[in-house]
Each structure stands twice: as structure tokens, then as C-alpha cells.
Amino acid sequence: MLTVTILGNNSAVPAFNRHPTSQVVTQDGTNYLVDCGEGTQIQMIKYKVRRGKISHIFISHLHGDHYYGLIGLLNTFGLLSHLQELHVFAPAPLQEIIELQLKVAETHLPYALHFHTISGNATLVDNEQITIKCFRTDHRIPTYGFTFEEKTRKRKLLIEKVREQEIPVTFYSSLQEGLDYTKPDGTVVYNADITTTPAPGNKYAFCADTRYDERIIEHIRGFDLIYHETTYLDNLQEQAFARFHSTTRQAGTIALKAGVKRLLIGHFSSKYNELEPFLEETKSVFANTSLAMEGQTYEIS
Amino acid sequence: MLTVTILGNNSAVPAFNRHPTSQVVTQDGTNYLVDCGEGTQIQMIKYKVRRGKISHIFISHLHGDHYYGLIGLLNTFGLLSHLQELHVFAPAPLQEIIELQLKVAETHLPYALHFHTISGNATLVDNEQITIKCFRTDHRIPTYGFTFEEKTRKRKLLIEKVREQEIPVTFYSSLQEGLDYTKPDGTVVYNADITTTPAPGNKYAFCADTRYDERIIEHIRGFDLIYHETTYLDNLQEQAFARFHSTTRQAGTIALKAGVKRLLIGHFSSKYNELEPFLEETKSVFANTSLAMEGQTYEIS
Numbered sequence: 001m002l003t004v005t006i007l008g009n010n011s012a013v014p015a016f017n018r019h020p021t022s023q024v025v026t027q028d029g030t031n032y033l034v035d036c037g038e039g040t041q042i043q044m045i046k047y048k049v050r051r052g053k054i055s056h057i058f059i060s061h062l063h064g065d066h067y068y069g070l071i072g073l074l075n076t077f078g079l080l081s082h083l084q085e086l087h088v089f090a091p092a093p094l095q096e097i098i099e100l101q102l103k104v105a106e107t108h109l110p111y112a113l114h115f116h117t118i119s120g121n122a123t124l125v126d127n128e129q130i131t132i133k134c135f136r137t138d139h140r141i142p143t144y145g146f147t148f149e150e151k152t153r154k155r156k157l158l159i160e161k162v163r164e165q166e167i168p169v170t171f172y173s174s175l176q177e178g179l180d181y182t183k184p185d186g187t188v189v190y191n192a193d194i195t196t197t198p199a200p201g202n203k204y205a206f207c208a209d210t211r212y213d214e215r216i217i218e219h220i221r222g223f224d225l226i227y228h229e230t231t232y233l234d235n236l237q238e239q240a241f242a243r244f245h246s247t248t249r250q251a252g253t254i255a256l257k258a259g260v261k262r263l264l265i266g267h268f269s270s271k272y273n274e275l276e277p278f279l280e281e282t283k284s285v286f287a288n289t290s291l292a293m294e295g296q297t298y299e300i301s
Numbered sequence: 302m303l304t305v306t307i308l309g310n311n312s313a314v315p316a317f318n319r320h321p322t323s324q325v326v327t328q329d330g331t332n333y334l335v336d337c338g339e340g341t342q343i344q345m346i347k348y349k350v351r352r353g354k355i356s357h358i359f360i361s362h363l364h365g366d367h368y369y370g371l372i373g374l375l376n377t378f379g380l381l382s383h384l385q386e387l388h389v390f391a392p393a394p395l396q397e398i399i400e401l402q403l404k405v406a407e408t409h410l411p412y413a414l415h416f417h418t419i420s421g422n423a424t425l426v427d428n429e430q431i432t433i434k435c436f437r438t439d440h441r442i443p444t445y446g447f448t449f450e451e452k453t454r455k456r457k458l459l460i461e462k463v464r465e466q467e468i469p470v471t472f473y474s475s476l477q478e479g480l481d482y483t484k485p486d487g488t489v490v491y492n493a494d495i496t497t498t499p500a501p502g503n504k505y506a507f508c509a510d511t512r513y514d515e516r517i518i519e520h521i522r523g524f525d526l527i528y529h530e531t532t533y534l535d536n537l538q539e540q541a542f543a544r545f546h547s548t549t550r551q552a553g554t555i556a557l558k559a560g561v562k563r564l565l566i567g568h569f570s571s572k573y574n575e576l577e578p579f580l581e582e583t584k585s586v587f588a589n590t591s592l593a594m595e596g597q598t599y600e601i602s
Contacts, residue, residue: 013377014343038373039340042315062405068373072339075365076314079571093405100401104363104394106442141407270380 002027002150002202002300004227006266006292007043011231011245012065014039015270019294020065023227024049025148025204026297027130033057034146034206040069041076047295051077056125058132059090060208061143067094071101078109085112089124089134091142092117118144121219130201135219137210140244145208147219150201161194202300205260209267211241212250217258225300226260227292229267234281248278252285266292303328303451303503303601305528307567307593308344312532312546313366315340316571320595321366324528325350326449326505327598328431334358335447335507341370342377348596352378357426359435360391361509362444368395372402379410386413390425390435392443393418419445422520431502436520438511441545446509448520451502462495503601506561510568512542513551518559526601527561528593530568535582549579553586567593 003026010018020037024044031053033040044051051073059067067090077086088094095115102109116124118134119142125132129151134144154176162172167181167189175181181189205220207228220226231245240247246254248265255263263286265278272278275291282289290298304327311319321338325345332354334341345352352374360368368391378387389395396416403410417425419435420443426433430452435445455477463473468482468490476482482490506521508529521527532546541548547555549566556564564587566579573579576592583590591599 013380014346019343038370039343042320042340045315062402064373064376064402064406064408068369069339072365072369079314091405093401097398097401097405100394100398101363101365104392104398104442105365107365141405 002148002204002224003297004204004206004225004264004300005047005049005297006264006294007040007047007049008035008037009266009268009292009294010065011229011267011269012063013270016273018268018270019043020068021060021267022069023206023292024054025206026053027148027150029053030055030129032132032148035060035066036068036070036073037065038068041073043294051080055084055086056132057086057088057090058124058134058146058206059088059094060137060145060206061139061141062091062093062097063141063209066209070094071098074098074102074109074113075107077111078107085114087114087116089116089118091144092119133219135216137208137216138213138244139209139211143208143210145210145216145219146206147223148204148206150203152201153198155191155195156198158194158196165189165194167194199301204300207254209244210246211244212246212254214254214257216254220254220258220260223258223260225262225264225298226255226258227264227266228254230265230278230282231267231269233272233277248281249285252282252289255286255289261288263289264292264298265289303449303505303525304598305505305507305526305565305601306348306350306598307565307595308341308348308350309336309338310567310569310593310595311366312530312568312570313364314571317574319569319571320344321369322361322568323370324507324593325355326507327354328449328451330354331356331430333433333449336361336367337369337371337374338366339369342374344595352381356385356387357433358387358389358391359425359433359447359507360389360395361438361446361507362440362442363392363394363398364442364510367510371395372399375399375403375410375414376408378412379408386415388415388417390417390419392445393420434520436517438509438517439514439545440510440512444509444511446511446517446520447507448524449505449507451504453502454499456492456496457499459495459497466490466495468495500602505601508555510545511547512545513547513555515555515558517555521555521559521561524559524561526563526565526599527556527559528565528567529555531566531579531583532568532570534573534578549582550586553583553590556587556590562589564590565593565599566590 007022008019308323309320
């Protein structure tokens with residue numbers, strides 16, 4: 001199962017008890033942290049996110065509201081000393097910033113910290129469970145969205161039936177791949193009769209800070225859930241463009257054109273206290289929209 | 302009036318809803334920020350500290366729990382754009398860290414930001430209202446405590462009596478300095494009869510992170526209030542020494558030997574949930590002790 005838990009849904013300045021951007025994507029007990037604004041580690045405590053389950057951190061860009069909480073979290077990981085290793089994916093200058101801060105404090109982290117520079121559309125993680133990619137968005141400084149695509153699981157054996165057919169254990173992995181089995185006497189046991197078809201893997205995209213940009217669509221087409229920023233209501237389209245952000249209707253339009261199933265909106269400007277207008281305006285374009293609310297977990301399916 | 306408001310009273314890792322070090326010293330409407338751990342700007346909102354009244358920030362040392370919130374606060378000041386200028390006093394590498402972070406974000410702050418390097422015992426601010434000094438403490442990396450000494454105010458004129466004596470207005474400032482007035486006919490009007498003696502200026506010291514170090518005493522002797530760290534209870538003296546911190550009884554002993562009037566204790570280790578034992582142990586050495594509690598303001602008089 002793939003889920004996303006929102007830790008911060010506000011833009012630049014903390015306001016109205018909303019915090020800067022951070023969210024946790026969870027798949028089968030592994031937590032992937034996406035952005036890490038100031039106070040993220042405190043939000044993790046508040047919302048009982050298991051910090052020890054984080055092995056990969058993705059930073060979309062180097063505006064402070066997306067990464068000022070990282071150095072504190074890295075230190076806390078060191079003090080809790082429960083990590084094997086940690087992979088951080090971010091634009092290049094982040095490594096210099098973090099290493100400088102560790103150096104002046106004479107801090108030596110008790111775990112391996114690996115920096116991976118992101119500099120264009122690329123696959124960042126690809127294993128048996130998941131594929132994680134990044135894609136460029138249209139923001140004032142180099143900025144990247146991230147896609148999380150669960151691998152489709154292998155076929156599941158109906159073990160009673162498999163045993164009944166006396167299929168050797170060495171052939172089980174072939175059955176999971178979908179092969180039929182031919183008995184020594186030439187009888188064919190059809191795969192469909194002894195296995196079940198798994199549900200397709202789920203797909204989530206974090207679209208980062210961005211102007212309205214249709215180039216995003218190719219990366220998120222048909223996804224189960226996307227998070228798209230809506231810094232401003234739609235009457236501030238000009239301001240959104242000038243500041244490299246999006247409005248409600250723009251986020252809804254991207255979701256609609258990409259044919260996704262569900263849209264989460266966030267990164268609300270600190271000028272707004274009430275969020276209901278964001279939901280109403282976005283829904284007028286794309287009905288299956290939800291506000292990204294701090295502390296809430298959204299299932300992706 | 303001089304006060305100190307506690308924004309964070311915990312050591313390294315946030316825990317039990319306690320936050321890393323930060324406090325605000327206020328004198329006559331001017332706020333002086335001392336240390337700025339992660340989340341300080343959020344604590345300022347929570348406890349209604351007027352951010353626009355901050356013009357000086359003092360960072361004791363470059364362990365993260367004392368300054369990771371600074372870069373976010375500097376950005377927020379920029380977005381609120383209500384500051385004339387800001388003076389930051391800190392060990393040297395801080396300027397490089399902050400400037401690197403501003404550079405990669407392509408952020409140009411809309412106010413003048415002045416860095417002042419502290420590197421030994423020195424006077425940092427000296428004006429008509431206050432003298433602020435720093436002094437070295439015994440910690441793993443260069444670390445400084447800060448003293449805030451209100452200037453003794455000028456004598457206050459008993460204006461009815463001054464007028465009765467027909468003293469010219471041009472002589473009023475001399476009266477405030479304590480001079481007697483001699484009338485044209487040679488009669489002397491004694492200063493003590495037409496002015497009142499002001500209360501002496503109050504004195505507060507923030508003793509930063511430190512091992513037990515009697516060299517601190519000379520800087521804080523006879524102060525009205527001092528804040529001294531008590532990272533550990535007294536049974537962990539060895540651990541305190543190894544980690545360059547102090548215990549309850551050590552803080553109380555410094556207060557006692559320095560002859561101060563009142564002691565605030567804080568910087569509690571994240572391993573402790575209950576704080577009452579800190580208070581009890583410290584009071585056994587120095588009775589007039591209080592726990593530094595977040596959101597509370599302590600008057601210095």
C-alpha cells in the first residue's frame with residue numbers, strides 16, 4: 001500500500017498553525033521523506049511518523065521553506081543513532097551547506113550519509129518495490145517534482161491448487177511470473193487456474209513549487225494521486241506567474257489534462273486564513289480534489 | 302524594565318513538547334534575541350513575541366540546537382519586510398553559512414544585515430539604555446554567554462518643585478545628572494530636594510552551554526537574574542563533564558558563589574520527561590531557583 005502523510009502544507013512563512021512543506025510517502029513500512037521545511041522533525045513527533053523508517057530524503061529545491069529542517073533532522077538521526085544509512089537527493093549546493101554546518105559544529109554523524117545530486121529528469125530509485133523519478137518544474141531556481149510508482153507485484157499462488165497439481169517448488173517463481181506448467185505426462189496446468197492477478201502498482205506524484213506548466217503532464221499521466229501547489233486563489237494569477245507559483249484553477253487544469261484520479265492541493269500562501277475557497281475553486285475544474293491537511297494520511301489506490 | 306521570555310528550554314533534540322534554546326530579553330520595548338534553535342519563529346508566533354521589535358540577535362555557539370532557526374527567521378523578516386536593519390553577533394562561521402544559504406536561494410534580503418564576529422570577552426552593545434557583553438564559557442566548541450546590564454537611569458525631576466524654584470529649563474539636564482542649582486541671588490537649591498534617585502539598572506546573564514566553570518563568576522557577580530544550563534541531574538556529573546555540560550547542583554553552586562539574586566535553569570536533556578527533580582536538586586544548593594518554562598516571562602529586578 002502507498003500512502004502520503006502531510007507534515008506541512010503552507011508556503012514560505014509559518015502562519016495560522018500551518019507549517020512549511022514536508023510530506024512522507026510510505027510504502028510497505030518504508031518512509032520516503034519529501035521536502036523538509038523548518039520544524040519537520042517536530043511535526044514528525046506530533047504525528048507519530050517513524051523517523052527510523054526513513055532511508056531516503058528528496059528535496060525539491062533550495063528555497064528555505066523546503067529544506068531548513070533537514071540539518072536538524074540529520075543531527076537528530078545521529079543522536080538517536082538508529083540509522084544504517086541515509087540517501088539524500090537534492091540540487092547540488094545542499095551538500096556544501098550541510099557539510100559546512102556539520103564541520104563548524106565538529107559533528108561526525110554516526111551513520112553513512114550519501115548525497116545524490118539531481119540536475120534533470122532522472123530515475124533516482126529503482127528496486128523490486130518502487131520506482132522513484134524526478135522531473136523539472138518551472139520555478140525561480142532549479143526545482144524538481146518526484147513520482148513514486150509501485151511495482152506491480154508478482155502473481156500470487158493459490159497454494160492448495162498448486163500442491164494439488166504436484167508442481168515442484170523450484171517452478172514457483174516461474175508461476176509468479178505468469179508461466180504455465182507442463183507436467184511430465186504433457187498435461188498443461190494453466191497459470192490463470194492456480195494464481196491470482198495482483199492489483200497494478202499505485203502511482204503518486206509530488207509536483208513541487210511550479211508555475212502552470214503543461215510539460216509536467218507527461219510525467220504524471222493517469223496517476224492515482226498527485227499533489228500540486230496552489231499558493232494563490234485564482235484572482236491572483238498574475239502574482240502567481242510573477243512569483244513562479246500556481247493558482248487553484250491551474251492546479252485543477254493540470255490534474256484534468258493529465259487524467260489523474262485524485263488531486264491534493266497545498267503550499268497555501270500565508271496571506272490566507274481560510275482554505276475552503278481553495279477547495280471550491282479547484283473543484284470547479286477538477287472534482288476529486290482534497291486539501292492537503294497537516295497530520296492527515298491519504299491512501300493512494 | 303528588563304524581562305526574559307523563554308522560547309525553548311530543551312537541549313539537542315526536541316522532546317516532550319520542549320524546544321531547542323531561544324529566549325528574548327526585552328528592555329523598554331526593544332527585543333534582544335538570544336539563540337535561535339529550530340522552530341524559534343513558530344514559538345514567537347505562539348507566544349506573541351513582537352518580531353518587528355528585534356534588532357539584535359546573539360548566537361552563543363554553532364551547535365545546531367542554538368541556531369538552526371536563524372536562517373528561517375531572517376527570511377521571514379525579509380518577507381514581512383518591516384525591519385530597518387538587523388545586527389547578528391555570533392562566532393565567525395555563521396556568516397558564511399547564512400550567506401551561502403541566501404545565495405543558493407537567490408534571496409536578497411530587503412534590509413541591512415550586519416554580522417559581528419565574537420571571538421573573546423568583549424562589549425557588544427553600549428548605548429544610553431543598556432550594555433551587552435559576551436564572555437567565553439567552557440564548551441566543546443567556542444561558546445559565549447551574554448550579560449545584559451541596564452544603565453542606571455537619570456534622576457527624575459520633581460517638576461512642581463523645580464518650577465517653584467524658577468530653575469531655567471536649560472539647567473534641567475544638569476539636574477538629571479545630580480547637580481545642585483545656584484540662584485542668581487546665591488541661594489543654593491539642593492538636587493536631593495527637587496529630584497528622586499532612580500532604581501539601579503537591572504542585570505541579567507545568559508550563561509550558555511558550559512561545563513561547571515568558576516571563571517564565569519566574575520562576569521555575573523551580584524546579578525539580579527542568571528540563566529544557567531542544567532542538562533543533567535546531579536547523578537550524571539561524569540556524563541556532564543564528558544559532554545561539556547552542567548548538572549543541577551553545579552548550576553546552583555555557580556549562582557551561590559556569584560551572589561546572584563535569582564537563578565533560572567534550562568537546557569534539559571531530552572532523556573528527562575519530568576522537570577521537578579531539576580528544581581529540587583538545584584534548590585538544595587540555591588533556594589531562589591526557577592525552571593525556565595517555555596512561554597513564560599521572568600521579570601528581572
